[in-house]
Amino acid sequence: MSAPKMHIKVTAWRQSGPDAPGAFKDYDVNDVSPDMSFLEMLDTLNERLIENNEEPIAFDHDCREGICGSCGMMINGVPHGPERGTATCQLHMRKFNDNAHITVEPFRAAAFTINKDLSVDRSALDRIVEAGGYITAPTGSAPDANLIPVPKAVSDTAMDAAQCIGCGACVAACPNSAAQLFTSAKLAHLNLLPQGQAERWDRTIDMVETMEMYFGSCTNFRECEAACPKEISVDFIAMLNKDYVKSQLKQRRLAGQVFP
Amino acid sequence: MQRSAVTQIKVRKVAAWPITFYRSAVGKKWVMAITGIMLMGFVLSHMVGNLKLYLSREEINLYGEALREIPGHLLPRTVFLWTIRLGLIGAFALHIHAAVSLTRLNRKARPVAYQSERDYIAASFAARTMRWSGVIVGLYVVFHLLDLTAGTANPDFVRGDPYNNLVRSLERPVVGIAYIVANLALGIHLFHGAWSIFQSLGVNNPRFNNARKRFAQGFAALIVIGNVSFPVAILAGVIKQSCEGTPIEEPCAGSGAFGEKN
């Protein structure tokens, strides 16, 4: 299966540390197979760099199956590159033309400090989850799993939202560096399920307000949805907005108003 | 060596609920949506009212007068109108304030821009130019008020004769073209805004999500076609100021696009 090899010109962002200045640098990668994943193309480039005594390009990656959310970079101005619904590790070189010029740049946002080259610190997303992205269910306290029936439609929609891999592409794609899609996916996952109702309103306020400590605001560009490797819908953002307004404006002190 | 902490762009503070609510970006977007609906209502009724221009000078002038009289003798003259005006001014001010502070927040959220060219996939031209279309509309509204409400920007201004004022103003090609440009900007602004409202308010249902987009397109088109028709009609001479000097109490023969009715 010797598919013809491609030549790719890569312009990569090089930055030695969080506070160091960075700049683009051009590289030629010659023997690129169309069956390579994008990261394997970078591996090949890195091997070449090491042979030439140049430090390899740092980039985050791990599972290379599109599920861990480690990888992610701007590829020609789009997070995770040109193919919709695909994480960088699952993007294959056959999607590019021979002699393509590819520019790679790290995700940028105030909250995403650049560690080195294309590797960024996305821990602000963890702060959002820590603020309330869970259902309080201490180990051992759970009733039988089938005690509460969950309508299939609800469970399916919760799963649509829960698929988020936390890669940060939504933030990178958003002209405002908003983390709305990430936050709304986590909120929708938990707010839709019956188990999540008890903490629904507090969770919404805490997560939204923590999100806003680090990220910009949603102005409905929908770039996040287009960049999301799991194609999570902006409908969940509408749900976040509604839940936030509800939790802020509705006085829930009276019994019976706690649940929706 | 200590690792650098994650940059915060905002401090979370607790205050009385309306303040906390407005302080949040989601709250501000909600306020923008609500005020947006008010302003859309105004824009729509303003356009529909102005269609009277095509009936006759008398009709539109009576319409102007009627606005001052609402709601008949229940309130002193112009009280209701001013209430509406103050409401709109408030809505306008909040809309702008929210927009400006969100823009500033969003600038802080990405202090270092992308160094390579961005390729937008989903964001429409309208969405990306909201702040500029907003600024154009805002500036135009100021001029529009000076021109046709206060009259200071219109040398031929006659208080109480909107027909005269409108035709006299839009006859000037620069003003007419500015009016058209501003309304195109308004249309672009509405195109994104009218859809965005549903998102910001969380009005969302797979059954009618497609209709949200069509509504926004239709609404923007309606406003642009209606409003732009006025300067076009005036500049093209379809509507003329043919009754110069006629006292406003008297009907003006031959005015309006369709001539005298009686």
Add this chain to the structure above:
Amino acid sequence: MALNSHIPEGPMADKWTNHKFESALVNPANKRKFKVIVVGTGLAGASAAATLAELGYQVTAISFHDTPRRAHSIAAQGGINAAKNYPNDGDSVHRLFYDTVKGGDFRAREANVHRLAEVSVNIIDQCVAQGVPFAREYGGQLDNRSFGGAQVSRTFYARGQTGQQLLLGAYQALARQVSLGNVELLTRTEMLELVTKDDRAVGVVCRDLITGAVFSLSGHAVVLATGGYGNVYYLSTNAKLSNVTAAWRAHKQGAYFANPCYTQIHPTCIPASDDFQSKLTLMSESLRNDGRIWVPKDSGDSRSPRDIPEADRDYYLERRYPAFGNLVPRDIASRAAKREVDEGRGVGPLKNGVYLDFGAAISRLGKPVIEERYGNLFEIYERIADDNPYDTPMRIYPAVHYTMGGLWVDYNLMSNLEGLYVLGEANFSDHGANRLGASALMQGLADGYFVLPYTIGAYLAPLLGTAPLATDEPVFKAAETKVAENSRRLLSIKGDRTVDDIHRELGKVMWENCGMGRTEASLSKALADIPAIREEFWTNVRVLGDNESLNQSLEKAGRVADFLEFGELLCNDAQQRKESCGGHFREEYQTDEGEALRDDENFAYVAAWEFNGVDTAPTLHKEDLEFKEVHLATRSYK
């Protein structure tokens, strides 16, 4: 040191209950006086850290990822087993226990497996309460499916992303404890040394991967939940960063390493396409529920699969195992595929795969049903292989997937070093020589949620009133120096070969000589080759950059250095085990039909290895296995 597995007395079904009652407890008010270090935040680590913190212990959790949610548990696709018997098809704790012991080819400890089956039901309850969106029936009840060789439907799943959803559940529970201040979470921090004093684990030495700073953490107990070692083969379905370092360095401090030769080869992976291949991608085993595996009868058949008529196809699993057909356990399916490929009937451009065909299922059930069941897997396949599995059969081939071996632990999950606990894939305990499908998630969560939180109390209770060892003690300082020195040494070699290049070479040796089939000769060859590669590594590797910033080559070099030592142990273990069982297939020991031939007489033991030095032979300790409940029998899936 004699191995004591501390299996409780009493009837099998009561052992765990009795043991929980008899274990010493730590008073709720005293729990916060104990510090526990949890290394690794995958399913086992995150669930353990969260649960220990809920109980009141002071927990420090360490992850080398940027967030706990990246751990490779996230990639598990198929599901999680539990003896819930919701489908009313005759499942029970005893049946799950029985299936797991039998599936493990009688090389697991019965008592551990029984406990695993017992707590499996609690896991599902726990996960549902946390909001894991398991698949549901239209009535709102949980859906189950049959999975990998099980004759009952006991597998719970969340589309093809069960591992992701379970990990997110554990991660969220952990995040809650972080926000409450009960867990100190150190991300991008790699544990590089276990610190012991008097055969007791007292802490760890870590490197901050961003700043390169080396520092010590001290605690009353250390919990390793650092996953498996499949990447010793270079190509595996493991994530790129998965490694043996934490376990290996603990081993070098005295912890015994058990059964390293039990490596599971997963039958349904996408075949490698070239040398640049950085990893292999697994396709969930659930595909075998509806897919039929075949190769052309004629090895020279170069027709496209759709043009090969039924008469010219060999559905070799259905032919050889009529009862189980395509659902035979993983090791059997893998070896059968290897046999076909070795005999020249492989398919695909490199003739390195077999077909997994959905044609029949699509015509029977319709495309929408298949799409609903496997849509996302088909998508993954199409993305990688550039073939549409709805039209063309998938090509699959076995790949290293899971490692049953790991650090030796007793019934309490404590290693032979006191205070060192090992959970999840990192320990050896529950799967014997072969793990059943959908059991890895079950074991990781069982260990973290329901086993360790009970058993650790018994160890800690007598330590009340003692403070953790100060980190300026000589043992810590010496370990820190060792870690710093190791980095310095790697950076100073400045040789000619990249770390990956040497890792690939090691992987090749391992796969060819100690992969799906092993012989005395191949193992001797590997044992001769590995020290040479190790020598090459330490004299000729090129690691650029510095220690003071993010340096992924340096991290990788440290891990590969450990694989180069560990690989030898794996081969040693494979060599001493002169029988075939589960994930360990010695070609000399097979039946006339090519099935694994166990030798229960001589090898019904756990091989626990003691480290004696890098170039010194390790010492073998044996823990004899007794089978009282499940009678030793040859596995038959005919």
